[in-house]
Amino acid sequence: MDKLPFIRSVSLKHNGISDEHEREILQLMGISKIKSLDLSFNKMYKLGDKIGKKLRDEVTHFEWLDLTQNEFSIYVKDVKEKAHGFNIAILNGLKK
Secondary structure, eight states: OTTOTTOOEEEOTTSOOBGGGHHHHHHHHTOTTOOEEEOOSSBOSTHHHHHHHHHHHTOOOOSEEEOOSSOOSTHHHHHHHTOOSSEEEETTEEEO
16 A cells, blocks of 8 residues: 555445454555545444544544445444544434
């Protein structure tokens, strides 16, 4: 990925991404060149909490993150609270 300087946006919507893909998604979120990440319409559930922790503790480079239409439940609130001033879409809502 470091040799691909023009990748700024990654769309992985409708890819069947689930909690089993935690390592790959968290690694992808750590790539500072990526400013926009679309993970909508997947099957993430508990991964929402891990994403929230990553947003709180490490990730400050995102401008947009789309997590709509996933299988989040109690984890959604945690993700919203941990965004660092960028646009985050969860469950058809937009938080800033």
